[in-house]
Amino acid sequence: MTDAKARQQDTLFVTSLEKGMRILEAFSEDKTELGLGDLVKVTGLEKSAAQRYANTLYELGYLEKNSETRRFSPSVKYLEMAYSYLWADYLAQLAMPRLIDLSRQTSQTINMAEPIGTDIIYVVRMPNHRTNFGASAIGRRVPALVASSGRVILSRQSDQAIRDAVSNWPTRQYTQRTTMDRGAILDNILVAREKGYCTTQGQVLPDEVNVAAPICSIEGIPVGAIHCSLPSIRWTIERAEAEIAPLVVEAAQSIVPSR
Amino acid sequence: MTDAKARQQDTLFVTSLEKGMRILEAFSEDKTELGLGDLVKVTGLEKSAAQRYANTLYELGYLEKNSETRRFSPSVKYLEMAYSYLWADYLAQLAMPRLIDLSRQTSQTINMAEPIGTDIIYVVRMPNHRTNFGASAIGRRVPALVASSGRVILSRQSDQAIRDAVSNWPTRQYTQRTTMDRGAILDNILVAREKGYCTTQGQVLPDEVNVAAPICSIEGIPVGAIHCSLPSIRWTIERAEAEIAPLVVEAAQSIVPSR
C-alpha cells in the first residue's frame, strides 16, 4: 500500500488540508506568480480543486491575486510564519547574539544553517557584501553535501554516517566548479573533521570562498553550523583559514545548546 | 449574514482548509509549543478536529512533535515559506543590495518594512548590535502608528489618510516610553513629512533611537521604508539626524520600484 493510499484510509488524515498545502507549496524561487492552469500543472490537482483551494487561500489572505492577470502569488503571511518559527527555534535564539558579534568582528557575510534530512537550511543570514538574492534569503535549502555548512555538520558524525551520506545523499551542480566527485567531497569532509572547520570554494555560488564551523550540543551532536561567505576576488582559501576560520570556530564553539 | 456563514454556503470555500490554517497559525511568539488541549483553546476547534488537523500537518511535515511531551511546534517548513515569499517580493529584491551597502556604511542595524493593513511588517533585517530577539527576526508585525517605518510611510499619504489613520488605527504600548498620545503621533508624522525622514525613541524597544525613510514608487506612492536602529546609550536623536538620516534617506530614495 502506498503512502497516499494508507493516508486515505486513515481517518486522522484530512486529505483536503493536504491539497490546500499543495497549493501553498506550489510557489517557489522560480514560480512566484501562478495562474489557475499553472497551479493545476504544479500541484497535479484537478482544475476545480485548484480553483476551490486557491480561492480559499486567497480569502484567508495567504495568496494575493493580481486583478489584471488573475494570477496568484504568496502574500506576506508566508513571512509571518517564519516569525512564528524563529521563536520556536531555540538554536536561533541562542546563536543570534554571537552571530551579530561575529558579523561585526569580520565585516563579512555570516549565516547559520541547520540540517534537515539530506539538506541544510539557512535560518539566519547576515549579508555583508552584495550577492545573489537567494544567498541572502532565509529559508533556502541546499543539499548538505554541497554546502560547507552541510559538510562540516557531517564531519562530526560517525564514519558510518559520513560514508553513507557521501554515497547516497543528493548533490546538485550549482556552478561550474561544484564538486560532483563524491570522493573529493569525502576528502573535504575528512579534512574538516581534522581541522574543526570546512572550507570550500565556488560550490553554491561562483566567486565565493566559504568557511564553516559546526555547532554541537553538549553531547557533541552537531545541530547546526555557522558559515562565513567571502568574495573570492579578495579572499583565498589560505587567507580565509588564517584570518576567518578561528573566529568562526570560536563563535560556533561558544554556542552550546542544552536542549 | 456573517462572513463565516457566507463562507459556509460558498462552494468555492473549503472550510477544512481553513481549519487546518487555524492550526498552523496557532503558534506565535509566545506560543511555540502547543499540546492538543492548547490547540483547542487557541483555535476554537473541537478536540477531535484539532486532533485530525494537527496530525495531518504533522504527517505533512509542517509540525514537529516532541515525543515526550506530545506537544507540537512549527517545523522548518515555516521558514521555507518565507523563502518562497521573498522571491515573489519585487521590492525586497530591488532593495537588498542597497540595504547591504547601507548596513556597511553605517555599521548599524538596518531594516526594511512594508505596510500591511494597519501594521508594518519587517521583510529584511540586518542586525548590527545585540538586541531583543524579536527585533532581529523577519516577519514581525508592529502597528504602523508605533513604528518609525509606519509613521514615515504614512507621512507620504494624503492629509486625509494620515488623520484617519492617526485617529482610528490601533497602537500598542511596547515600552514605558511608547507614545499613546495620538496628537503627539500626528505631530511626529507631520515633522517627518517636512524632513523626509522620521525619528523616534524607545517606541518599540527601550534604549533605541530609530530613523526611518520612505521608499516610494515612481508615482510617489509609499510602498515601504528603510529604518535604522541605534542604541540610545551612544546615540541621541540629534546625532542620528546629523549622521545617519542623510544616508538612510539617500538609500531609500535610490530604490524606486516601477511595478
Added chain:
DNA sequence: CACCTTGTATTATATTATAATACAGCGTAC
C-alpha cells in the same frame, strides 16, 4: 490509590468536498 488531565483510536452519520460541465471574457490568428 483514586482522580484528573492528557493524548489516542474508532465508528456511524450527514455534512461537505467533489468532478463534471457550462459559461464568460479575452486575445490571437486567419
Added chain:
DNA sequence: GTACGCTGTATTATAATATAATACAAGGTG
C-alpha cells in the same frame, strides 16, 4: 471581423470524506 482557443468563473447532483461523540490508554498529581 469572426471564429477559435485559451483563460478564469460559476453551478450542480452525487458520493466521498470530514465529523462529533465517545471510549480507551497513559501519565501525572493530590
